[in-house]
Amino acid sequence: MIVVVKNDLNRGVFLVANALGDLYCCVMKLVNVRANKKLKLCPVLFSENGSIAELPSCYLKAKSETNRHPVGVILLYADHIKSFCDYLESLDIYSGHSIDDILCGISRSVISTYLVQLAGQGYERSYIRLRETIISGMFTWLASAEGGRARASSGFESKRLDTPKPKRKRPRYVTQEQLCKLLLRMYWESQRCAVHALYDMGLRVSELVRITKDDIDELDDFPRELAYLPLMVRGSKGAGGEIKERTVIITRAVYSRIKKYHSSPQYRFAYYEGDKPAFLNTLGRPMTTKGVQKFIADSAKRVGFKPRSISPHRLRHGTALTFLTGELGDDHIQKLILIKEQFGHEQLSTTNIYAGVSPFLFVDELGARYVKPRYLEAKKIYDTTYLSRSKEKK
The missing domain is CATH 1.10.443.10 (Intergrase catalytic core)
Structure with missing residues (x-):
């Protein structure tokens, strides 16, 4: 299980919850990303054994450092990436492998299977499209020089997504x-x-x-x-x-x-x-x-x-x-x-x-x-x- 760590400014600690709901207190190390003298902090992902999921955490840090996204958007990215990582860790075929190793080795077909599963669970098309967009952005980053070439290729070189573009909803007016x-x-x-x-x-x-x-x-x-x-x-x-x-x-x-x-x-x-x-x-x-x-x-x-x-x-x-x-x-x-x-x-x-x-x-x-x-x-x-x-x- 991957848990999203959200910092607590007042207490200066991370609260990490494992699958049993126990709480562990870890010394928080702030990620100083300054924008107009305001401190922005990005979330960190931990695996079930307490080790940091370095690749997704570094990606979130890189997104935060661009200073193009508010904290709420970064946390939204973290929640979607967390759900995807939870899915990968739940697969028996990857048992015993770290989430970083899994992300480096999987093909795009695994992502496609995951998206089909989301559709089967009744999620709206726009929600699934958003999740695939976030996942593709992370994989593109992992294959880039900034991401350390962790992957030989992103799998999204064509820039075409599996999920169809959702129809834009017409506005509903209050009279x-x-x-x-x-x-x-x-x-x-x-x-x-x-x-x-x-x-x-x-x-x-x-x-x-x-x-x-x-x-x-x-x-x-x-x-x-x-x-x-x-x-x-x-x-x-x-x-x-x-x-x-x-x-x-x-x-x-x-x-x-x-x-x-x-x-x-x-x-x-x-x-x-x-x-x-x-x-x-x-x-x-x-x-x-x-x-x-x-x-x-x-x-x-x-x-x-x-x-x-x-x-x-x-x-x-x-x-x-x-x-x-x-x-x-x-x-x-x-x-x-x-x-x-x-x-x-x-x-x-x-x-x-x-x-x-x-x-x-x-x-x-x-x-x-x-x-x-x-x-x-x-x-x-x-x-x-x-x-x-x-x-x-x-």
Whole structure:
């Protein structure tokens, strides 16, 4: 069995679990890979006998040192490689051999058999494709000069994968009506305000929780007649996991809702050292990504939505729909560019997932083009879902 070792910064140790669930404490040796003065650590793979699986561990270290991937992506690579190594060690034919020796000697047919087995276990095509992509990257590295020519060939010289490329899923949109139902089943205005802001700006949850009170207060000096305001957010998915700032559009209605929430006693009297987050949970502490995801899921369950039909990412798709049907942008291309900038996409090809939904398809019963200003929609959501403190669930 291969175990992924994830470092514990507070304790300075590795926790290694074997097949029986026992814990061993080993002195942790940090892998110093610095990116803009921030320390990044990569996982290490151990075999069942406690020896380090050097080749996959070195590959993960090399991926980390490129500074192109955030820690979460490196850990994702580690989990997929771990599962593959577990499979290899479970085969009787390789009994008594180290995982490094196995990786150096197996042919691509072994990988193909493994992928077929995953398909037989019911894994989705996109999941299997991702795993083969990660495995092929490791084998290509093992056959390279950087990988020490551990393999004579990678087996992937043709660069063609066995698994078919999965079809790109079309976006599933959350409508204004669904959003109102979702918000009305949330217990606290802090939650309703945060999710309305998430939908209004099309943010990732990790970006929402980074907004501070000072960021919102910087908008106070803009003229009151402006329907849209420019808000600076600290975006995710920058190079190497770094924060990438960008400016997004926030409607006047949502800005007003946040300011009203900030004037509430629950927010004003919540003590916080340093830059105070714009959104706090019911205990007066900063909202977390998992916390937001959970109360969205809980509210969706109370409404009676189908499982997984409402999620933060589908709220983001709903934001794209408001841009497509809104008044901003003179044509479809301009609307897509607006979505690209709002969402922080690196390439317009990423935004093209929304290209199949032309705003000209939205017409009323008389055939007139349906265009609804986004700020009016935001105001309607605000008016429909705002509840005073006396009406909130105790």
